[in-house]
Amino acid sequence: MANKSPKGKKLLLFKLLSVLFPFVLLFILEAALRVFNYGHNTDLFVKYAPDERYMRMNYYASDKYFSDTLNATKGNEELFEANKSPNTFRIFVLGESTTIRYPYFHNGAFHRWLQYRLMRMYPNINFEVINLSLTAVNSYTVLDFGRQLPQYHPDAVLIYAGHNEYYGALGIGSTSYVGSNRFLVQLLIKLKGLKLVQLFNNCIKKVTGLFTTNKINVRETLMKRMVARQYIAYNSPDYMAGINQYQQNMTELCGLLSDNHIPVFLSTVVSNEKDQPPFISNGSGAGSAAYFYKSGQQAMKKQDFAVAKEDFDKAKELDELRFRAPEAINTVIKKLTAEFPLANLVDTKKVFEQNSPNGIVGSETILEHVHPNLYGYGLMSEAFYQAIKGQHLIPGVPEKELTFAELQKEMPVTTMDSLNGAYQIMILKTGWPFYQPIPKTYKPGNSVDEKFALQVSLLQIKWNEAMKQLYEYNQNKDNKPEALKIMKALMLEYPNSKLFYNYCANLSAMLNNFDEAAFYYRKLYQLDPGDRIAQAIYQLYLRADEPNLAAGYVKNIPEGQQALAGSILAQIIKDKGVAITDTGYRKAAARIAANYKTLGAPETALKYSGK
Numbered sequence: 001m002a003n004k005s006p007k008g009k010k011l012l013l014f015k016l017l018s019v020l021f022p023f024v025l026l027f028i029l030e031a032a033l034r035v036f037n038y039g040h041n042t043d044l045f046v047k048y049a050p051d052e053r054y055m056r057m058n059y060y061a062s063d064k065y066f067s068d069t070l071n072a073t074k075g076n077e078e079l080f081e082a083n084k085s086p087n088t089f090r091i092f093v094l095g096e097s098t099t100i101r102y103p104y105f106h107n108g109a110f111h112r113w114l115q116y117r118l119m120r121m122y123p124n125i126n127f128e129v130i131n132l133s134l135t136a137v138n139s140y141t142v143l144d145f146g147r148q149l150p151q152y153h154p155d156a157v158l159i160y161a162g163h164n165e166y167y168g169a170l171g172i173g174s175t176s177y178v179g180s181n182r183f184l185v186q187l188l189i190k191l192k193g194l195k196l197v198q199l200f201n202n203c204i205k206k207v208t209g210l211f212t213t214n215k216i217n218v219r220e221t222l223m224k225r226m227v228a229r230q231y232i233a234y235n236s237p238d239y240m241a242g243i244n245q246y247q248q249n250m251t252e253l254c255g256l257l258s259d260n261h262i263p264v265f266l267s268t269v270v271s272n273e274k275d276q277p278p279f280i281s282n283g284s285g286a287g288s289a290a291y292f293y294k295s296g297q298q299a300m301k302k303q304d305f306a307v308a309k310e311d312f313d314k315a316k317e318l319d320e321l322r323f324r325a326p327e328a329i330n331t332v333i334k335k336l337t338a339e340f341p342l343a344n345l346v347d348t349k350k351v352f353e354q355n356s357p358n359g360i361v362g363s364e365t366i367l368e369h370v371h372p373n374l375y376g377y378g379l380m381s382e383a384f385y386q387a388i389k390g391q392h393l394i395p396g397v398p399e400k401e402l403t404f405a406e407l408q409k410e411m412p413v414t415t416m417d418s419l420n421g422a423y424q425i426m427i428l429k430t431g432w433p434f435y436q437p438i439p440k441t442y443k444p445g446n447s448v449d450e451k452f453a454l455q456v457s458l459l460q461i462k463w464n465e466a467m468k469q470l471y472e473y474n475q476n477k478d479n480k481p482e483a484l485k486i487m488k489a490l491m492l493e494y495p496n497s498k499l500f501y502n503y504c505a506n507l508s509a510m511l512n513n514f515d516e517a518a519f520y521y522r523k524l525y526q527l528d529p530g531d532r533i534a535q536a537i538y539q540l541y542l543r544a545d546e547p548n549l550a551a552g553y554v555k556n557i558p559e560g561q562q563a564l565a566g567s568i569l570a571q572i573i574k575d576k577g578v579a580i581t582d583t584g585y586r587k588a589a590a591r592i593a594a595n596y597k598t599l600g601a602p603e604t605a606l607k608y609s610g611k
Helices: 008-035 110-121 139-147 182-191 195-211 222-226 237-259 289-301 305-318 327-339 348-354 374-390 404-410 415-429 448-457 463-476 480-493 498-510 514-527 531-543 547-551 559-576 585-598 602-606
Strands: 045-047 054-057 088-095 126-131 156-160 264-267 343-346
Touching: 008 195, 088 110, 088 139, 110 126, 110 374, 110 404, 110 480, 139 182, 139 237, 156 237, 156 374, 182 237, 237 264, 237 327, 237 343, 264 327, 264 374, 289 305, 327 343, 343 374, 348 374, 374 404, 415 448, 415 463, 448 463, 463 480, 480 498, 498 514, 514 531, 531 547, 531 602, 547 559, 559 585, 585 602
Parallel strands: 088 126, 088 156, 156 264, 264 343
Antiparallel strands: 045 054
């Protein structure tokens, strides 16, 4: 009997099933891997396990961008509310190593300067400033992270990126380069989030590991490990590929954020031009990077600063080791902020030039080639703050103004943090491409700050443990101002911890800074509302001679005292409006003193007695 072959619709169905079967099999395998929790979730955010009211950046979010996960850098753990509260102003920050806060890593970062300034000026608002930056990434990562942000309802997105376009993960000059086709690169990024692809990659690594001796040397700096093509000439195809890649990725991101009605603040990038010679010059003759750098130095000696600035810029542009973004990147940034209504220009480079001698950026603000010193990070925060302020995004008016000069004095960056940054840069410069050995005569100091800074930089002790021991040391020395600075630094690092607000409030009160003590109790009250804390705020504002602010907490004192306290505060506020030159000033001052005594604030009454 002859075999009957399928015909017509049956044949079509057979062919369709034959085509679909491998995909169904792959789907089943992917589902099985997920059920058994194989590999890693690479979503940008995950729940914070100790308290699922909060989200945090996923430790494995970077794995999708690096060809070898040994190079995959890790981000911050800065928490934000899973369900955004009405009084929260949420800011996400995207970028690279400068943006993540290298080499200070904690409160030296520009976003921490910004966070401290905003919270001090608007105490009633809960500012979440979440830094999602990573070292050794570029606009591909920035775009992919940015795509995931709208569902978390940001009020603003801040971006400082551009220096890593060539050597950041997936860049044309990097060891993670896979091609210039954006569609294929972005498809690869999506596929690497699949457990099946992770399984395939792990199998490949194990097999190739058996036959190769070219393993990653983790003792080398990440800078060196990420670079595949050291020579990228000005205006070459590789050079243009980096510019085009940045423009296409950032155009897509600005469009996406604008479509979701999210303001984006895109910053120009700045680098050291005066004090960083070209890493790789195309020779030393006329027209080379080395030639223009030497010409710039000669112009500086002659005090011809306009020529010096122009020559230093040319030297940077011609430097073939492209760790410093070409000016074409800043041109793209300015075009994007002109094209998209919700894309706002933050001209950080201009701010640095305005605050550099003769308008030429050098070691006064930049540590080596691109990473700012503490003053430079402060300037970055100033540039972003002024741009945000100009757009009137924050509701209400500030309770107090905090100028940049005041911010510099108040910002809780400890001596240990500053020294740790210096040690990090010193260690970095011993390797490629700087090769600046630590002088044999150099010896670290013996102070407690220097001791802990060195231990932190060598990973011998964790930062938070060093801060704890520094606090105990200063407490034992009765150095309350330094102990308070340490607590403020820890408060910024852990803004959802009630403990550090309490310490800050108590230490401020001990130093007779009652206004600041009340501020920290107010932040504690937002986390843990209760009449006891509110009554402490009320008393502190009386001692700080702030009747307007004290009046806001009258409702929290015992009910039988509220009406009288309210009327007395109203009289104090009225009497404080009497000018010193007014004939009735002495009577008003006497009433103020008597009223403060009645409210239980005799120290404040002394300010007005006898006037």
